[in-house]
Amino acid sequence: MSTAYTDPILAWYESNARDLPWRSPSATPWGVLVSEIMLQQTPVNRVMPVWHEWMKRWPTPPDLAAEPSGEAVRAWGRLGYPRRALRLHATAKAITERHDGEVPSSHAELLDLPGIGSYTAAAVASFAYRQRHAVLDTNVRRVLSRLISGDEYPPKSQTKAEVATAEALLPLDPPTAALWSVAVMELGALVCTARTPRCVDCPVLDKCTWQLEGRPAYDGPPRRGQTYAGTDRQCRGRLMAVLRDAEGPVEKPALDIVWSDPIQRERALDTLIADGLVDPLDDGRYALPS
DNA sequence: TAAACGTGGTT
DNA sequence: TAACCAAGTTT
Incomplete structure (x- = not known):
């Protein structure tokens, strides 16, 4: 495994991390879980006010489970993909019934909950419980694609090679691995962005394959689908x-x-x-x- | 495996 | 302005 990227990115994170409420030491595993669901395909700025509202109204899974699912959908507001609200309510009920009202800490048990897939299970286990898991979201996939593979964008769907790469880079110490995971995500969100990356601010610019190869343009198939109006x-x-x-x-x-x-x-x-x-x-x- | 699934800001 | 993009999951 390689450690060349670890220290510069961890150091960068220490001084550049955003002060997001679900990263606060006072955030509960439930707060982390709710944030992860809300953040699926939805920008931080839009999530923030809704997350605060939810945490105040439903501070624990049993609080949400006691409400009609429609209240979760209503409080979801305009975050989009309202099935997430329905599944989050179902998850709150499952946690209440199967896990004594406590968000489970094992990846397998998290994966069993509705609306929680491979990414979210790894994220909650890492960020709420400081475990060691490869956390592969769209940010991390893009960073590793550029850094390691020299491609501007990752493959359209996640590959085994990407998982292997992410696992190889993961620090051995679990708390450090969890910190590394959030740090790489943050680097992708703030510096190694999709459209116009701020490479001058990158802590591993000198080790970036994409950069060293002259930042070749993406040459794959178009990555987007249809327009929204009329659908x-x-x-x-x-x-x-x-x-x-x-x-x-x-x-x-x-x-x-x-x-x-x-x-x-x-x-x-x-x-x-x-x-x-x-x-x-x-x-x-x-x-x-x- | 690919398509479906919301919404709004950015380029 | 239309297209792209945002901490994915499900079927």
Whole structure:
């Protein structure tokens, strides 16, 4: 294993880390878990106020588990991907029932919880419990891609080679490994960014393969998908906004007015019901789930 | 494995 | 301005 990157990046983190609330010594494992779910595909700035609100309202998993799932969806606000709120509520219930109300510390038990995949399990085990796991998020994948492979961007989907690389770089001492993981993520978030990296501020610039090879341009396939306007996703978002902003159940016309295409609207509503995000009541009205 | 899944800021 | 991007997971 290589240690050439470890000390410069740890030193850089010590003086450049953002003071994020879920990194505070007073943050609980539950607070870390909630932050990780909220941060999936969602920028820090948008998460911050919602996280504070959640922590004040639901300081422990049993607090959230005692509420209807619809309250979690409502309090999710406009963070996006509201199925995360539903799964976080289900996770709170599972923790309450299966783990005595305490967020489990083992990677396997975390992985068993709804909405928690390989990244989030590793992140919670590392950041909340100071364990030694390879934490591979989009930031770390990009940093290692540039530093080690010399490619501007990592492969479209995670490879075994990337996991092997990340594990090889992981310091042996668990608390140091946990610190390393958050430090590499932070480097990717603040310096080794996707679009215009601030290489002048990089602590390992002299060891960066991509840099040493003259920063060759990305030559792979386009990495993005379709536009958002007009999609079912946008339609679902509109419908959910109506339900979130209403005090209680809403009449069907209140949903109909936010999307003109009836075919697409009904399809979107059906998928929301199938996902458990919308509850069709017996009286014909619609509500957030109970 | 690829596509689906929200939202808003940045380039 | 349209495209890209943000601490991914699920099916």
